[in-house]
Amino acid sequence: MPHDDHDHPHALLPPEPALRVKALETILTRKGLIDPEALDEIIDTYQSKIGPQNGARVVAKAWLDPDFKRALIEDATPVVADLGFYGRQGEHIVVVENTPKQHNMVVCTLCSCYPWPLLGIPPGWYKSDAYRARAVREPRKVLAEFGVTLSAETAVRVWDSTAEIRYLVLPLRPSGTEGLDEDALAALVTRDSMIGTGLPKVPA
């Protein structure tokens, strides 16, 4: 089959916003305000090193170690920093514990504040207008859409994140997990369970 070179006479033109971003990058680089290599490193960090596995580690430790859990709930920021999870924007991290009486759920009604060091970049739905508006107004309905049905005795508390305070939900440890080690427990902790729109997996 002959290859038709005229299909692609020139490099594929990126979408308009991508060109605007390139323009900004060029200006900022020329002015010495940013380093293109630092950009690559930031992207690599958020794509491969920072993600819900960090939060899952914190949750598993809290399930296993009552002293760790106490310290975490008292002031999470230094406790997670000790594990190497720093807030790049200097934000405070607050851990809210689920109990049989209270289920916690996190939203950012302003924009999309999120505990990056523990969960990485938020999923699309967290940033959507629909979630941001409805999480506060009708949390039980939103939870039901995520497949989470709580008993009538469990109250739902919604926490609104800000640039300064980011919340992480400490989910209830599933039953049947006695004797599991930290790695096995961490594997049960889903991203959504730490936002409060899901529950941890149950062991197979």
Next chain:
Amino acid sequence: MTNCPNLSAPEPVFSEPWHAQVFAVTVALNEAGRLDWPDWASMFSRTLKQHGLERELDGGDDYFNAWLETLENLLADQGTAASDEISNLQSAWEEAYLTTPHGQPVHLRQSG
């Protein structure tokens, strides 16, 4: 096992390369002390609110469009990057893409 939905399939962190780029530029400026994060968040939330008046934002492309617009406004306000400077370089990049043969790395001409 085939009827078991693959719930653990990883979602891409950024759905478009430029989402990652604009995010990284913003984080880099913050780390260089050029952008205060609470200020950023309040400017960004204002843009989102404005955009959301016209239609419901889905949290994908439109989210990063709002992000980019906020960053451009902020840098223009700071005097760091004027809007005509941005549009000139945007045209220069477009020109570079359109005149670079397919498969070759795209570079801005020095005069750009």
